[in-house]
Structures are given as structure tokens and as C-alpha cells.
Amino acid sequence: MPSFDRLFSILRRAAPPVEAPAPKEPRREDLDARLARAREPTIWLRRVLEADSLSKLGGLPNLPDGVDWPRQGVSNTPLHFLAQIELAHLPPTPLAPRTAALPARGFLFFFADMEEEMLWGWGDRGADSDATRVIYAETAGPPRAPPADIPLVGHAWGKPDGGYAKELSVFPEAPLQAHVIDCFVGAHLYFQGDASREADRRMLRSIERATGEAAPVLERRYENYEHPAAWVGSARRGGDGEIAPPEARIVRHQMLGAATNVQGTADGARERGLVSLLQLDSDWGLCREFLFCDMGMAQFWITPEDLAAGRFDKAWATTEGG
Secondary structure (H helix, E strand, O other), rough: OHHHHHHHHHHHOOOOOOOOOOOOOOOOOHHHHHHHHHHEEEEEEEEOOOOOOOOOOOOOOOOOOOOOOOOOOOOOOOOOEEEEEEEHOOOOOOOOOOOOOOHHHHOEEEEEEEEOOOOOOHHHHHHHHHHHEEEEEEEEEOOOOOOOOOOOOOEOOOOOOOOOOOOOOOOOOOOEEEEEEEEEEEOOOOOOOOOOHHHHHHHHHHHHHOOOOOOOOOOOOOOOOOOHHHHHHHHOOOOOOOEOOOOOEEOOEEEEOOOOEEOHHHHHHHOOOEEEEEEEEOOOOOOOOOOOOOOOEEEEEEEEHHHHOHHHHHEEEEEEEE
């Protein structure tokens, strides 16, 4: 007599295959309505070759005299300078009354401890605010060199080097130019569904409208096309101007609006009513060390009350990656 396993095998081969139901495609009008509700303006910060303001990634901060270079609250090592924004050169965004306005003038300086694990706010690292800092100043000073004891980027926790450290403690400098574009609440960086992919396409189209140029597209998160000819070849297919491929990315340095959801932090911050003060993306176009948690993002947050009061010293950052 055949064994049970043998009988089961015979029956399984004889039975007709069971087809999984085809995934249900969202109706176009439903998707359009969902994205219309999710759309918000954001200030997209584009790397450019020539400066029209003091806004920039990397380089040396233009900290005014009398403002100390910030240090890690637990280890006391100097933080790394990430970016500065000249507020007078930002375009207005129609986010009121949900979001208080940024000051019309002055400068914001953003710092963080770029240590190997980037465990900001974890364990013996102290709070997020110990590892990250935002400074507001009404005026700018000359470029300020970092303190002599600044650790290397990628250093081991509490040490000047080790870990993933390279011979780099100051990032290369790149001017930033600000444009108002569309972003979408709930859009995901990884594991995208139809809505997030369509949100990406619409964001890219809004960049092209704002800049009058083809959007700088990443075919993959670790490749950056620097030249317009490459952007066009990467961003277009066929004759209908559709953005392609679905996994295309741009470098998402941005202020205000909906922060990009990487692993849930942005959605959680929005539920708490926090304002996305600045989002910095991993950007190999600047340098390969400008990297946040496995090609993720650093996101600086502030409460609406602190933003309205100009208490940028109470802002903090989180980071997460893929």
C-alpha cells in the first residue's frame, strides 16, 4: 500500500493548479484623488556649480563670531558640519496655517556626529539632541575651520578615528539652490507601491517645471548622474515623456513639506505634528562619505511651537536607512 506521502504526492500532481488572484490595480481616479490629498509643497535644495547665496552642503560653516562650534553632548567631540541655509534666499511655501513660517532673514547651520553606526539617541550616545544640532544666527561670518580635535567622518564612537573612518573630517562644498516642488505625504523611499511610484513621477515632473530642466535622476540609490545629457537619457523613455524607470530616485535634500518615509520615522513624526525642518539625503554626487545609514536620510525635526518662537536650538535629527 502506498504511503500517505506517496498518495498525497500523486493527488497533488493530478489536481489542477490553483491560480493566485491577480493583484487588484487601483483605479486611476482613486489614485489621482489620493495623491491630490497627499500633495504638499516643499523646498527642494538642488546642488549647483555656482552659488547665488551662502546656502550650501559641506565646506566650512560661516558661523559668526561668538558662536561656538557644537560638540557631542556625551563624548564632547566636535560635530561635523553638514549644511547651512541662507533664509533670505528661500522661496515662500504656502504651508500656513499648519506650519509656522521660517524667519525671513538669517542663517541656519546643521551639524551631526557622523560616527560609524550613527546611533543618534541610542544607548550611551545620549539623546538625539546630543548627536545633532541646529544653530540659528542673524548674520554670517567668515568660513570657520573646525576645532583641531574633530574626529574623522565614520569614526568609532568616542574615538577620533577607527570604525569606518576615512581621511575626511570636512565634506566637500557644494552650493545649494532652492525651488518649490511637489512632495507627497506617505511616499516611501523603499518597498514602493503604486501610489509611491506615481508620487515620484509627479515630483520629478514638478522639478522639471520649477527648474526648466530635466530632473537629475538616480537609476539606483548608489548612482548619481551629474550631467544634463545623462539626466535626459535616464529620466525619459518613448515619446510620451513618462518618467522611467519606476525605481528612479532623485537626491531629496528638502525643507518643510512632507518628509520622505524611510522606515516609519517620517510618518510617526507627522502624527506627532512635528515640522520637517531639513531633510538631507545620502549624496554620492557630493562625496561617498555623505552617507546616512546605508543610503538613507538624516531628518531634522522641530515642534511648531519652537519654530514659531525661533528656538532652533531645540531641533534635533534622526537617521535611518534601507
